[in-house]
Amino acid sequence: MSGRLSFYRFSSPAAFYPLAGTIGKVSALIAVVLLAIGLYMSFFVAPTDYKQGEGYRIIFIHVPSAWMSMFIYLVMAFWAGIGLVFNTRLSSMMAQALAPTGAIMTFIALWTGAFWGKPMWGAWWVWDARLTSELILFFLYIGFIALQGSIDDTRRADRAGAVLLLVGVVNIPIIYFSVKWWNTLHQGATVSVTEGSSMSTIMLQAMLIMTFAFWAYSVAVAMYRVRSIILEREKDTRWVSELPEVRR
Amino acid sequence: MKGGISEFFAMGGYALYVWGSFGATALLMIAEPLLVRQRRKAALQRISRLVRIKSEQQS
Numbered sequence: 232m233s234g235r236l237s238f239y240r241f242s243s244p245a246a247f248y249p250l251a252g253t254i255g256k257v258s259a260l261i262a263v264v265l266l267a268i269g270l271y272m273s274f275f276v277a278p279t280d281y282k283q284g285e286g287y288r289i290i291f292i293h294v295p296s297a298w299m300s301m302f303i304y305l306v307m308a309f310w311a312g313i314g315l316v317f318n319t320r321l322s323s324m325m326a327q328a329l330a331p332t333g334a335i336m337t338f339i340a341l342w343t344g345a346f347w348g349k350p351m352w353g354a355w356w357v358w359d360a361r362l363t364s365e366l367i368l369f370f371l372y373i374g375f376i377a378l379q380g381s382i383d384d385t386r387r388a389d390r391a392g393a394v395l396l397l398v399g400v401v402n403i404p405i406i407y408f409s410v411k412w413w414n415t416l417h418q419g420a421t422v423s424v425t426e427g428s429s430m431s432t433i434m435l436q437a438m439l440i441m442t443f444a445f446w447a448y449s450v451a452v453a454m455y456r457v458r459s460i461i462l463e464r465e466k467d468t469r470w471v472s473e474l475p476e477v478r479r
Numbered sequence: 480m481k482g483g484i485s486e487f488f489a490m491g492g493y494a495l496y497v498w499g500s501f502g503a504t505a506l507l508m509i510a511e512p513l514l515v516r517q518r519r520k521a522a523l524q525r526i527s528r529l530v531r532i533k534s535e536q537q538s
Binding site for chain 2: 274279284285286288289292293296331332335338339342343346347349350448451452455456458459462463466467471472474476477478
């Protein structure tokens with residue numbers, strides 16, 4: 232019985248609040264270190280591309296942010312689903328905490344994609360299958376944030392947000408497979424879990440390090456933000472009023 | 480090294496695109512944590528005000 236109990240202990244905001252702080256600090260440190268290494272490799276270690284010269288270096292933030300934009304959405308949908316089914320408020324808070332970071336990652340993917348597309352394809356934007364589905368992902372994030380912000384009762388806001396997220400999950404495989412199904416303009420998958428990658432190892436290593444850096448960054452920001460959400464939602468509780476950081 | 484630095488920033492002629500990408504990303508990934516920190520400060524201030532009001536009502 233105690234094993235199960237300890238797992239649920241962290242579903243209470245009061246128990247999770249300090250834990251989120253520790254995870255936040257550790258992942259922030261990891262993010263800074265990996266970003267430094269990743270950036271150094273992106274500019275000084277990874278060789279010049281035979282075709283795109285130095286311009287291809289945008290890949291070192293375009294791909295990690297694109298991956299994160301999809302991954303964060305799936306994590307949000309997972310937590311929203313848990314919150315909907317088990318009615319655990321903390322899960323819904325986690326989904327809410329991830330939303331702005333997911334939106335920023337999607338924006339970065341779209342922005343760096345456009346800045347890479349202009350010199351290589353000759354256009355800032357094309358209504359290509361992947362670009363369009365990624366843009367829809369961006370609207371889903373913004374829609375979720377706006378929806379949550381527009382409903383005062385947090386419980387109803389969490390439920391409405393969860394439904395929106397779960398409906399929008401279908402967009403993620405569409406983004407991922409869009410390059411294969413519609414084959415419009417965006418490049419096919421260069422890196423795949425099954426067949427490895429056709430990239431030079433150095434370039435791939437730099438990109439993977441940047442991906443872990445972006446992942447650690449997202450975890451850190453989400454953990455710090457979920458602490459603020461907990462403070463906001465639990466502001467009338469005794470445990471919050473007794474927090475050392477609350478000045479009397 | 481002098482040639483190296485300006486040559487480095489030229490990015491083989493792709494300067495606008497590479498630094499436009501990395502610059503915007505850096506801006507966002509610095510601004511977001513600052514906004515989160517500000518949100519925390521605001522939450523804490525609101526709570527300490529609530530605590531003060533409650534203690535005044537009791538006394």
